[in-house]
Amino acid sequence: MILIAVALVVLPHGLSFSQQEILVYLVINILLVVSYRLMTLTGEWSLGHVVIMGVGAYTSALLTKRLGFYVPVSMIMGALMAAFVAFLLSFPLFRMKGFYFLIGSFASAEIIRLLWKRFREPFGGPKGLKRIDGLPNIDIGPIHIDFFEPTAYYYFALIVVLVCLWVLWRIEKSLVGLTFHAVHWQDKLAQASGVDVRRYRTLAFVLASGFAGLSGALLAHYIGTINPNSFDVEVMVFVLTWAIVGGTSTFYGPILGCIVLTILNEIVLRELGFEQMRPLIYGAIMIVSILFMPDGLESLVKRALARWKSAPPPPNQPEEAKP
Amino acid sequence: MRFGGLTAVDKLNFNVQKGTIHGLIGPNGAGKTTTFNMISGFYRPTEGEIVLRDESIAGLQMHEVAHRGVVRTFQHSTLFAEMSVLENVLVGTHMEFRPSIWSALSGRDAQQRRGAEAKAQEALDFFGLLGFQHNLAGDLPHGHQRALGMAVALACRPDIMLLDEPFTGMNPEETKHMMKLMGRLRDSGVTVLLVEHDMFAIMGLCDTITCMSFGKFLAEGGPKEIRNHPDVIQAYLGGARHVA
Numbered sequence: 001m002i003l004i005a006v007a008l009v010v011l012p013h014g015l016s017f018s019q020q021e022i023l024v025y026l027v028i029n030i031l032l033v034v035s036y037r038l039m040t041l042t043g044e045w046s047l048g049h050v051v052i053m054g055v056g057a058y059t060s061a062l063l064t065k066r067l068g069f070y071v072p073v074s075m076i077m078g079a080l081m082a083a084f085v086a087f088l089l090s091f092p093l094f095r096m097k098g099f100y101f102l103i104g105s106f107a108s109a110e111i112i113r114l115l116w117k118r119f120r121e122p123f124g125g126p127k128g129l130k131r132i133d134g135l136p137n138i139d140i141g142p143i144h145i146d147f148f149e150p151t152a153y154y155y156f157a158l159i160v161v162l163v164c165l166w167v168l169w170r171i172e173k174s175l176v177g178l179t180f181h182a183v184h185w186q187d188k189l190a191q192a193s194g195v196d197v198r199r200y201r202t203l204a205f206v207l208a209s210g211f212a213g214l215s216g217a218l219l220a221h222y223i224g225t226i227n228p229n230s231f232d233v234e235v236m237v238f239v240l241t242w243a244i245v246g247g248t249s250t251f252y253g254p255i256l257g258c259i260v261l262t263i264l265n266e267i268v269l270r271e272l273g274f275e276q277m278r279p280l281i282y283g284a285i286m287i288v289s290i291l292f293m294p295d296g297l298e299s300l301v302k303r304a305l306a307r308w309k310s311a312p313p314p315p316n317q318p319e320e321a322k323p
Numbered sequence: 324m325r326f327g328g329l330t331a332v333d334k335l336n337f338n339v340q341k342g343t344i345h346g347l348i349g350p351n352g353a354g355k356t357t358t359f360n361m362i363s364g365f366y367r368p369t370e371g372e373i374v375l376r377d378e379s380i381a382g383l384q385m386h387e388v389a390h391r392g393v394v395r396t397f398q399h400s401t402l403f404a405e406m407s408v409l410e411n412v413l414v415g416t417h418m419e420f421r422p423s424i425w426s427a428l429s430g431r432d433a434q435q436r437r438g439a440e441a442k443a444q445e446a447l448d449f450f451g452l453l454g455f456q457h458n459l460a461g462d463l464p465h466g467h468q469r470a471l472g473m474a475v476a477l478a479c480r481p482d483i484m485l486l487d488e489p490f491t492g493m494n495p496e497e498t499k500h501m502m503k504l505m506g507r508l509r510d511s512g513v514t515v516l517l518v519e520h521d522m523f524a525i526m527g528l529c530d531t532i533t534c535m536s537f538g539k540f541l542a543e544g545g546p547k548e549i550r551n552h553p554d555v556i557q558a559y560l561g562g563a564r565h566v567a
């Protein structure tokens with residue numbers, strides 16, 4: 001535990017500037033994918049999560065640009081707005097289930113994206129919003145923190161994301177989380193036991209969307225420009241890939257998927273100059289991992305842990321399939 | 324209750340007395356499960372009324388009916404197969420320990436959870452499943468799965484339990500034991516509405532029995548009357564089944 005904490009603090013210092021930037025995105029993406037998992041706990045997979053993240057980004061950016069909100073406050077407002085939009089969407093969407101929900105979430109997300117594109121006022125049209133305010137610098141006596149520095153923003157995002165992960169973790173391990181699982185596995189029996197299934201589906205969706213909105217706000221105030229294409233289906237496919245490759249049955253699965261694929265992406269693809277083929281390669285990775293590792297990277301960790309516990313390890317275990 | 328052109332339950336009318344075990348029997352396809360589905364709110368009846376303590380509950384949703392103290396089990400073992408036995412029953416305590424996000428975050432839910440687990444273990448103990456609490460529900464033998472379904476219902480602290488064929492998959496020993504448990508349930512004040520094909524269990528347990536056939540009311544009375552009722556015998560012989 002302490003080791004991890006030290007590693008997280010020291011981490012940015014061994015990296016180049018561009019790698020530090022990637023680290024910031026990684027932290028934000030972890031919040032995005034973990035919030036996505038919360039939604040999948042009730043059994044519904046949405047294709048609108050990234051656009052909901054965008055709602056948080058747009059809201060927070062506009063509040064600071066137009067109304068001069070203090071950035072941390074606008075970020076929270078962005079999260080609340082994303083949750084509120086999800087609440088509104090839940091009325092049409094939760095009349096559907098499974099495949100229809102998937103398509104419905106995709107369609108409603110595209111409608112939101114169209115609105116951003118269509119209305120130059122206030123969303124900036126296809127060009128989106130530029131020069132979004134960053135986090136204000138902190139100057140207290142000798143302490144001077146400039147959040148344009150990726151390292152400084154990394155620490156800020158890390159703290160915010162860790163707090164969020166703690167909240168999400170607590171929710172999942174609570175009786176509320178148990179009810180989410182119950183709704184997923186057998187909604188009939190859950191309902192017969194007095195669970196308002198619709199309400200719990202909505203709750204998971206709204207909560208997940210709130211955290212996605214916060215991750216969007218974190219992103220917007222770091223990169224400084226957002227446009228409708230920052231939140232298109234391609235990004236959604238990345239989120240799905242992280243979740244599926246990592247596995248969604250444990251809390252850490254999607255985090256693992258996000259980290260491993262980001263490293264793969266940045267170090268391998270970028271170095272080799274395959275950046276342009278990223279969507280293609282992600283698609284291939286997703287298919288390969290569904291075929292050969294249907295339970296995700298987390299299943300490897302689980303097996304390793306099980307073997308660790310049942311020492312001495314049996315000799316000559318066959319190699320696990322790796323993508 | 325009509326499904327398209329098919330009338331599955333037609334002009335059925337019966338009363339269940341508080342604190343009794345009431346049997347609902349009839350040949351296969353008579354409409355017993357459909358009747359349960361209407362009472363529990365799984366289906367909205369196309370016509371007719373369901374009255375609970377002077378309140379009409381027809382058309383309420385299943386969880387709303389559950390909140391009024393009417394809890395059902397399902398004919399086919401319907402469990403949270405991927406969750407542990409204890410967790411299954413914890414879902415049953417949902418109404419009593421309304422979980423909330425705030426108590427999860429403030430840490431108040433630790434105490435809540437202990438209370439819920441104690442209640443859940445009580446229900447498991449009643450059905451003799453306490454020893455299995457950490458097993459996966461899906462791994463239990465069939466008879467135990469039926470019992471677990473009832474434990475989940477019992478954890479809801481119902482006034483009325485609707486049990487759909489609880490004895491299927493149990494051997495005679497288990498059946499006898501389960502009958503004893505149901506007797507105890509009734510003595511503790513729970514009203515039981517029981518659908519069952521096992522005539523030994525029905526005749527041994529029920530205070531009143533309603534018999535239906537092809538969706539229609541056929542006869543009602545105590546075990547003795549029903550056993551000797553010509554229409555009932557006719558219905559079952561017609562359906563190639565024996566009345567014990």
Ligand SMILES: Nc1ncnc2c1ncn2[C@@H]1O[C@H](COP(=O)(O)OP(=O)(O)OP(=O)(O)O)[C@@H](O)[C@H]1O
Pocket residue numbers: 326329331349350351352353354355356357358398
């Ligand atoms: N959802 C449905 N849609 C169409 N028909 C249905 C539906 N549910 C039940 N039925 C029909 O209603 C009739 C009564 O079925 P029901 O399941 O209530 O019988 P049952 O008395 O419980 O029989 P069993 O003893 O076999 O469990 C049957 O003819 C069945 O085919």
Ligand SMILES: [Mg+2]
Pocket residue numbers: 355356357398
């Ligand atoms: Mg039936």
